[in-house]
Amino acid sequence: MPPWLSGNGPDSDVVLSTRVRLARNLAHHQFPWRASLFERTQVFEETSAALTACAGCGSYEAVAFGNLDKRQQEFLVEEGLASRELTSGDGDRGIVHDRNSRVGVMVNEEDHLRLVALDAGLRLRELWAELDALDDTVGTHLDYAFDNRTGFLTCRPANAGTGLRVSVFVHLPGLALTRSLDPVLHAASQMGVATKSFFGENSSVTGNLFRLSNGAAMGSSESQLVDNADAVVRQVIEFERKARERILADARLELTDKICRSWGILCQAKLLTVDEFFNLSSALRVGIECNLFDKCTLADLNRLTLFVLPAHLATWCGKALTPDECGEARASLVQTFFARNAQETKLDENG
Amino acid sequence: MTPCEHCHTSPATVHITQISNNEATVSHLCETCAREKGIMVEVRQEGLLPEIGIDIQRQAQAAPGAAREDARECSHCHTKFAEFKATGKLGCPRCYEEFEKDIASMLAQVNGEHLHKGKRYSRRGASLMAGADLDKLRRELADAIGREEFELAALLRDTMRGLQAPRTDGKN
């Protein structure tokens, strides 16, 4: 399991994971969408050679997307190191990542390079420091497109400057239940932190999961951007904790009821959609986070969060699935997982 | 549409969130009442970055000779300005010079700023390269001072100092 799903980082009662990325391009090549297939191959070879060879990068492994089928590509997207954009492109492209799947570089995505670091819990400063160092090393081996006024040049001008995008994935059931999501997220947006849906640009909100990101990539230094995002996210976390306290004080029984019902459905349902799974598991998550529920852990739920997604589910079943089969397979996977979990716990207790 | 909390007539288009004692309160006002209360009204798409493509479109529609503007292309990668307008994507790093003015005003709109204040970069491979970088920086510095862009000049001076100093720890 990738480390960002371990469920035990700092502030893990609200924060699932943190992701930091830097966009970089090579000075003497056209951006991937514009470049010929030949030029994209050149870029892919240049960057993966630089990354796998340079000292200080640890041991990196290159995965060429051209050699993978669609399901294998989707699998990597679900794991977090690759983006959907990477699966829809053609020509030479892929990811170069460390052994733990914690730090990686996407090559020939929208930009020539997208350096990415992700891990569990709130770790903006830590991940930024790591990515900064990797960027310094990689930058000596390649020739980045940089302008003294505009900064690092990117395919979309909105990313130019620092090329930095920080994202923190949070679970906000307290704010949702007390109907205070809008004012809090609006305040965050006024302080330069935008909210997006957890599951990418076009999906509707599911399971009270959100992604908080910096808006501007220019006008302040990277560490100022990181510090500002960190401060705003910490305020959102405080609001969420206050809201949960209020619910526990005013509606403990109702909340416990919701958690137990959700557990019941997850254990008994014969068909489950992704949406349903996320909404039900949101209730279990609050239960664990507020010490009201102990039949599974956050790490268990995170693991399931990954397993119920289409490519992982198909891999588990060993074949492509129709939408109907997906619902059935998902319910059966969830129940198999919990049953095995309960058995292991019993064994631990006895031995 | 919710009416303005102050005049109760015009629709409320300005939503202000105030945080005190860890409680967030929201007030809904119309633009006129908000201005009267001394609140700066800045039109910005809520929450998300405004799509660059849309912004340029608005500018280009207002400008006379928009068709001529659209037909311009980058002499290096031949991406047309119209293409950039439609997709929000530039074709190559040189496009930034070719469409310099348009991009600068767009960046100022999106970020409230169009000067990069973060990491500096210059390739440190061969010393020959560093020499070429220094010459280029010297020219850019003279230009910046000539245009009275002192913030940029200060940043350029820092970069030059970093290049001239012997490299010790792998950092600027």
Ligand SMILES: [Zn+2]
């Ligand atoms: Zn009014």
Ligand SMILES: [Zn+2]
């Ligand atoms: Zn170009």
